[in-house]
Every structure is written in structure tokens, then in C-alpha cells.
Amino acid sequence: MKTKAFKRIYTRISGITKATCSLKASGVRYGELAWVNGMPAQVISVVDDMVTVQVFAGTEGISSHSEVTFAGAPPTLKVSDLLASRILNGYGEPIDGGPALRGEARIIKGNAVNPVKRSKPSTLLATGIAGIDLNNTLVTGQKIPFFADPDQPYNQVLAEVAMRAEADKIILGGMGLSNDDYLFFKNTFTEAGVLDKVVSFINTSENPPLERLLIPDMVCTAAEYFANDRNQKVLVLLTDMTLYADALAIVANKMDQIPSKDSMPGSLYSDLAGIYEKAVQFAHGGSITIIAVTTLNESDITHAIPDNTGYITEGQIFLKKDTDIGKVIVDPFRSLSRLKQNVIGKKTREDHPQMMNALVRLYADAMDAKTKKENGFDLNEYDKRCLAFAKEYAMDLLAVDVNLSIEQMLDTGWFLLKKYFEKFEVGIKEELLNQYWDERKIKEPVNSPSHGTEVSL
């Protein structure tokens, strides 16, 4: 980063911790960008003439006589259509060997959208994955994370969703991304030939952790440019927000803040909300949809990071391994899309809401039966039907590798209900039963390796 010649240079640092430096300086504002020894830093406290800056790359090698300059403004990103296809770091500088960015320098972490100017998100965002489209339908302008244990293929599913979803721009924010995963995203985008609509802001695990703190704001600033200035449908991918929150905890700790739950700063909720709330549907048609990844420790969602995230986002997609079918599935119980009500049965077929609930309810019965079986009890006839149903349901609809239209998913649902249950057991409104159970000819599901030839209708 270039320092500007006319800025005053300070050369007396009075205090250095692992992440911060303190010095006497005048005319400095909270949040301003600074450079210490040429390394980017940000002002986190100004009291009288004592200024404390947080050095993103860490304070290793900084001496009490290092040079400090202030930018006179908070961190900015140069926005223009030239952002498309670029790969940038946490400071918004190119790391793809291309030319420097040009355009209007916008302060990252911009103002909140006036709630009365927002539109209600109600455009379906189809992914082909039934665990999402059928049970947890997404809409543009939504914010939703994947909750996944580290061993699950969350980045693969994220990339898959990004490729299938209809978006004008995809903005990828990689925080603490392993180099392998970074290359995976790059290859996926290249192979799909969509590189020209992708902007990437990358902080890999090789980069200093505090640099991650700038990534989400950079991403959102770019997203707001395309969504609002260019009226485009923007899909934002953030992975992994757990590593972002860990970086927040490091800063809080170095600033002697009293930690709240799980050593996280007390402001974690507000910090995360500031990012996720950038998701928006504008009246002019532009939108920002945020799909994030929050990795968990042994599926523990009570940890402060997933817990606060869950309270902010509009649902969560929970990945888990189903040992009965040997595949990763979208957990139908713990996954949720809060905005699905805006589209299901309205933008999709009328039987969607009731079908979705009936399938999940019966799957719950199957899980009870499974527990019963594991505890050594005899299963009754209903239990056995439920278990058989559950296996097919998981294979045909819950597995993350399915790719169907919503219509096909619903037909598969009716097929499974008719195969295993009686009308009175499914708890669906009679008028729908009349129409779909009796009258409609339901074809055998298209991609169902599980039932093979045993099926007869």
C-alpha cells in the first residue's frame, strides 16, 4: 500500500502489543486507516492525543521508532465494473497479477439501508438440491449459512449452489481459506466459464488472521455496488465465518475486553449482523443474497458463533452424514429457511407447503422408530413402513447430490407417500389429497437408484 507524501509521519510509538500500537498523534479519527512500517492498520481508540491502532498483519518487527501515517479516511474499495473477474486481498488490492483497480473509492462498512426502502424478498432462488429447494427454499435477498462440521464438503456444496443459482455476479469472500480450497473455487469457476462474473476477496490460512476482518466488508461493498448501482442480482459467498469470528476474538482479547460466552467479544452479534444484514432486495430489482459457511465443532450449534449467527440469518442449512445411505444429506430437522413462506405454494406448486411438512413429520416418526430399534424394542408395522420410507426419502430427496426441478421433487414426495402410507396418516388437507393422491398420475421419480425394480404402482 502506498503512503501519501503530504501526510504527517509519526516516528514515536509508545506502546506495542501483539496486535496493536499506541502513539501520540493529532487530528486522527476513530476507524481511520493507518500504516505502521508500511503495514495497514486501523484506529480503534482515540483518547485525548493518544491513538491506538490495530495492525492487521500483526506487530512482529515493529520498533518503537517505526513510521506511522494516517490516511484521513476509513478503509475504502475502488468500485467499478472492472472489479468483475478480479482476485483481491483483504485490503482490496489485486493479487491476480492484473492492473491496479480504478474507480470511485468507497468507504467499506457503508450505512444501513433504510428498512422502509427495502422490498420483501420473494423471488425464488432454485438450486436443484431438494434438501434446499423443497424443504428450505431460498429467495433472493436472503442471508443463510451452511452449518457444517469441518469434515463435510461444505465448500463443494457452496460452489455447486453458486453455479446452479441464477446470479449476475458472484462475490466470493474467503477467510482463512486453505490454499487447496481456494484453488478448488478458482477451478470450479474457470471450468464453468463464469470467471467473468466472479469477484474474489481472498485471505488464505497463510495470510495474517486479522486481515480477515476486512474481507466481509470489502465483499459487501463490492456487492452493494453491483446490486444498487448496477441493479444486478448478486450472490455473496462467505467462507468460513467461524474463522472471521475467531479473528474478532483475538482483537477483543488484545484490547483487554471482558469476553462473553465462549471467549467471544460481547459485540459478536452486532458485528455479524452488520455483515449479514447487507443482504437486501431492492425495489429496482437488484439484490444481495448471502450464503455463508459457519463451521461447527462436533455439530455443536450452542457455541456462540453458530448461535449468534442463527439469530441473525434467515435460517440455516445443516449438512450431516447419513450413515444409512452413506451420503451427505441436508438435515430436515435442523435446517430452516425463514423466507421460504414467501414463495412456497405461491411461486411453486400449491401442494408444496403441506407436502414438505408431511414428509418431514413422517421422517421424524421414522427417527423415533430408529431410536426404538436401537433400544432393542420390537417395531410395529407402522414403524417399519416409516423406516423404509425414510431411507428412500433420504436417498431421493435429502442427499446433496440430487438435481431436480421443484415439480419433480413434489411428485417424488407423492410417490413416496402413496407407496408407504394411507391417506389418513399423512395429515394433508383433503382438497390436496383429492387432487394429487387420487387424480394426478404420479410418475416414478427420475433419479432414484434406491428402488430399482421393486416398485409397482
Added chain:
Amino acid sequence: MNTGKVTGVISNLIFIEVEGAVTQNEICLIHSENKRLLAEVIRVKDAQVSAQLFETSMTIKIGSQVDFTGKMLEVELGPGILSKKYDGLQNDLTKMSDLFIEIGQSTAPLDEDIFYKFNPLVKVGDKVYAGDWLGSVLENWIDHKIMVPFTLKGGYKVVTIVNSGDYRIQDTIAVLSSEKGEKVIVTMVQKWPVKRAINVYRQKIRPNQLLQTGLRVIDTLNPIAEGGTGYIPGPFGTGKTVLQQSIAKNSKADVLIVVACGERANEVVEIFTEFPQLTDQVTGRKLDEKTTIICNTSNMPVAARESSVYVGMTLAEYYRCMGLKVLVLADSTSRWAQALREMSNRMEELPGPDAFPVELPATIANFYSRAGLTELKNGKWGSVTFIGTVSPAGGNFKEPVTESTSKVARCFFALSQKRADAKRYPAIDPLASYSKYLEYPEFVRNADELIQKGWVEKVKRCKNLIQNGLEARDQISILGDDAVPIEYHTAFWKSELIDFTLIQQDSFDNVDMNSPIERQQYMLNKVMAICELDFPFTEFEEVGTYFKKLINLLKQMNYTAFETKQFRNYEASLDKELLGIKEEIIN
């Protein structure tokens, strides 16, 4: 005016050196570029003042001038509050022209150009006191009273009062004179500090009458009373917001105040788009005509979360003084508590449990106690009913905000993860939840009169059956289906019947979303009549099959408009099933 200058900035905590006297909780204005940013004094030490800024602080320079207003945070009270969308400081969001909320932007809470038709209710020479009704105007369809300013003390004489006619809110409508001869000019607008309760009523009494919410699990099983308090804690994804919104849509309150405190913007947008379309059950008017929304979403300034709940409560108290039934819904009080925690932490105060400030329980208790049923000085009644949601960290109710709230709120609607996972909505846990109003003799008497004799007794029997059923279920899952007596299965399925037909309710179905008390009465009677039968089952598998048929029929009834032909058809099929079993009992 008293002034000072900025000496330090740490996030939204501002240090100011002040010259003259300064008051705790006083509002000060910080000069920044050509704006004035609002901040509240939260600590005074000698000439050093700490203030919390209701904005982001990135534009503030050290040495900037600060003006102290000498006033606490106030709201403007007058006609025009209804249908408004305010931020946490009562700025009218609709009046802001930009897509984004600029730092330091403020807009007038009321509309000064609108003419309201005023009708006087007093004559020259009448003696009046704070809160007395001087006249009324029509606001949307609500009879909005213009009152003697609440800040006045002692008796006043009406010197002049305008005739019926059209006036703007800032026009003088009356002149009052105190015993000492001091003149007070009264317009339709007055101001009141939000952190003080408006207390111009004669007395506050125990809530004693049901406030209908249209939800069976609340009205029948855990009723909230007019002027009562309730809270809804639950892990994320258990339906707090959907539940609050359905209460908002179906409640029989005259005025509705919705406080979106530190929650999702899209949820507020949903209210903005839906409420003007929805019809109020009581009046047939559009729902937004009786609604005010205070909206400080999670990405709006953190410090204004606290003010947003107080602004909401103060507006509610104002309408209560007009003899109206007001319902305040706040989602979520935990975000407010977190805002307090962030500030307390920045001020380096010694923390209480989970790093929350030690005075948190007192702050919450004080706030909830502002709800209540009040008798006004003219003998009329008004009420503020408050329902807050709580978002416990990790879904664990043993945390400071939930615990502090449990000590003051009289109704507890516990949302359970397990029920939500099984899609049994609303996911209110039937056993953990309670309403203390069921124990109030005056409430029981009113229920006898307004619903049916012995109503509360019957509700309690119903709750017992749920308890029995769940105990039976535990036994069955420990011992196995065929190792327990058949009665266990019957008990379990009775509780399932109650669960599926009384507790569960589909908030997204046009019919089922709202169940008036007459319909709830029918349903409770029907369900209890079934549950009080002795069933002649011999095989446990028969029990489930039989009850599933009943459940299916009763569910279809819930989905069908009350007492229609279709409804009667289902009822007939149900009675036929029951008759079959009764004959078996006799034989």
C-alpha cells in the same frame, strides 16, 4: 447552552470534557461535519463525561463541539403516531429520501401540515389535571384524546378552548391557568422522557380479563390478560418471530406497537408489506391503521436498541391514557440487553453473569412493570399488555436475560427445539409454559362469565391430560410398546389428540391462523369430551390407528371455516367414529 468538547472516541463511546453542570442521561449533540449527532450521557466524573452515541462515530474529530440539551431522550406525543414507521429515536423513516440512512439524519415524528378534526370535551372554567381529556380528534379510526400535558402538576383551570373544527397539531387548542395564575398553552403535541413511566392514572389493578390472540395454545391453555405481561424465549429457528407476528395479526387490541429491536430487517419489511393488506379482526379496518412500528434492526446503531424499546413503551402508555387497549410486542429484548452489555464493557465496568451489567435484572423488572391495567382519573380503563421475546444464548434458559425476565413476566411461552424439529408449530412447550393469570380468582370469574362456567377448571384438566400422556410416552419408550398396560397407550394418544388439535395451529393457513374464543371453546369441549371417554381397546396398535383418524378429522375441521356445511360434515364423520366406539364400550 452548556457546551463541551470531544476528548476521546472508542467505537460509540464518546468522552467529553464539559464546562458547566451536566445531568445523567441528558442528551447532547456532537458537532460533526455539518451534522449534529445525538448522544446520551451515561457517566459523569468531574468535568469528564462519557456518552453513548446513537450513530457510528467515524466522522467525529477530537476537539469537536458538544451542545448539552438539558433534556433526557423524549418522544413527541400527538395525533399521527399510528401507521408510522419510526427508528429507535422516533425519526420517521418514511420521510427519509435516500436508500441508505445517512449518519446524523433526523426527521419529524409527526406531521405538522395535516388538519385534524377537533372536538372539545371541556368548557372554559373547568378544572383539569395532567392527563385529563381536553378534546379528541380522529386518528385513522381511533378516537385520539388531546390531553392536559402529563408534566403539569396540580390543578389547572381552562381559560380558553377552541371550538370544534380543523386544526393542525401545533395550533393552540387550549390555554390553561394554574392556581398561581401561570398560563400554559396547550397544542395537540406534548413531549415526555421515554425512561419515565407516564403515571397520570388513578390506580393500576391486577389484570383480570383475557386478551384474545387467536392462538389456541395461548388463549385456551396459557391465556394472557389485558394489561398483562408475557415473554417468549426460544432458541433460534423455533418460531419466535412467526408467533409474535401471528399474535400481532390476530389480537383484539385497539392499538398495536411493534418494536423490532436488533432483529432482521426483512422481518420488518414483511410487516410493512403485509399490515396494510391485512384486515383487523375487530374493526374490519386495515391492520396498519392501528399499528406503529419502531424499527431498529440489527445493523442500525446499537445504542438506539435501548431507546427503541422505551420509545415503544412510552407510545403505548400514551394511548393507554386515552382508555385504549394497547398491545406492545418487542422482538427481541435480548438484543437490548446485549446493547447494554456492549456499552458496560466499553466503560470497563465490573461485569455480572455472562458479562452483562449487574443492574440488568433491575432494568428488565422496571421495564416490564410499566405494562398494566389502569383506571384513569375519569373512571375509564386502559391497558398496556407487553409480550417480549427473549433469545437465549445457545437456547439455554439458564442465562441472565431469560432468568431476569422470568421473575417479572406473568406468562411464559417456552419454545422448544424438539417441537420445532418435529414441525409441531407453534412450538410452545405445553408443560413448561404457564400463565399465572389462570390462578387469579378475578380472571377465573371473568372466564366463567364470558366463556363458560368452569372454563379454567376444564383447561386445567386438559393440561393434566397432556402431562399424563407425556409420562405415559416416557414409560412406553423405556419399557416398550407391549410391556405397558393398554391404558398407557390411550393416555399417550389422548395427549397427541390435544397436541395436534388444540396446541398445533397453522399460522400460514387462512382459516386456521386465527381461532376466535368461541371456536376455541367449541374445540376444547369437543376434545375434552373425547378424552373423557373410556376406550375399549385390546391391542395397542388399535389405539394409534383410531386416534389418528380422529386427529385427521379434527385437523380438517381446524382448516375449515367454522360452522360451515363442510365443517358440519367433518363433525358428523367424527361423531360417527365416536359413536362406533361408544357402542363398543356399552357392549
